[in-house]
Amino acid sequence: MTALLYLDDSYLRTFDATVTAVVGETGVVLDRTAFYPGGGGQPHDLGTLTDGTHSWQVVRIAREDGQIVHVLEGGAPPPPGTALRGEIDWDRRYRLMRMHSALHVLCGVVFREYGALVTGGNMGPDKARMDFELEDLNPERVAHIERTANERIAAGLPISWRTLPREEAFQIPDLIRTKINLLPAHIQEVRVVEIEGLDLQADGGTHVRNTREIGGLKVIGTRSKGRINKRLEIALVDDAVDEERGE
Incomplete structure (x- = not known):
């Protein structure tokens, strides 16, 4: 079983690991990884693995038979037992962290203001999108959502994550914000x-530590996906975000 380092430390950029298995012609399983494998709408990470002499590009992360498989380019994959150093494409990862946290701000604002659950994202x-169980998404409401979300971002709210036993977690009201669990x-x-x-809310992805790191968000589009299903499309506003990014 691969230890998933990103669950505890979203800011971990490099890590040491050992190959435990080779899958097919291009994939390796590691004993530990900081690469996010994708899920919950967040794309998988990209980056490199190196044994100190040769480097491989990590171009995809796949889940196969309960394993996290790092799909490589750059020649035959290293054999089991090989010690490697992994490095995340940090600029891409950090932007995805900011985007993911921005979506949680958006979700929190829409839930608090209108009680709307998420139907997709x-x-x-x-850019990103999130669909809500809403009947109305008029321009005034969109402007209010955007303004309120940016106020919460600018407030510098701490973001934290922890793992709880399922029974304890489900005692938290409104833990599941999606229409379907x-x-x-x-x-x-x-x-x-x-x-x-x-x-x-329950979530397995990577996030920034403080809403201020998000910078800001802008609603760049809306769409009706049905009578009670409305979509908000957002982009990040790239204000100063380097203060806490782990430089």
């Missing part, structure tokens, strides 16, 4: 992400 480094029944430990005073 996806993100990339440059996507958390499989066999998951007995639940990671929760909290934006202090705004949002608390």
Whole structure:
């Protein structure tokens, strides 16, 4: 079982690991990894693995038979037992962290203002979308959501994450903000992400430590996906965000 280092430290850029298995012609399984494998709308990480002599590009992370497989380019994969140093494409990862946290701010604002649950979402480094169970998304409401979200971002709210036993986690009101509970029944430990005073929900992705790192968000589009299903599309506003990014 691969130890998932990103669950505890989203800011970990480099790590040491050992190959435990080779999968197919291009994949390796590691005993530990900081690469986010994708999920919950957040894309997988990119980066490199090196044995000190040769380097491989990590171009995809796949989940196969319960394993995290790092799909490589750059020649035959290293054999089991090889000691490697991994490095995350940090600029891309950090932007995804900011975007993911921005979506949680958006989710928290919409839930608090309108009680709306999330019906879908996806993100990339440059833009993201989130669908809500809303009947109305008029221009005035959109402007209010954007303004309120940016006020919360500018307030510098701490963001933290922890893992709880499933039974304890599900005692938290409104922990699941999606219309359908996507958390499989066999998951007995639940990671929760909290934006202090705004949002608390189950989530397995990577986040920044403070809303101020997000910079800001801008609603760049809206769409009706049905009578009670409305979409908000956002982009990041790139204000000063380097203060706490782990430089």
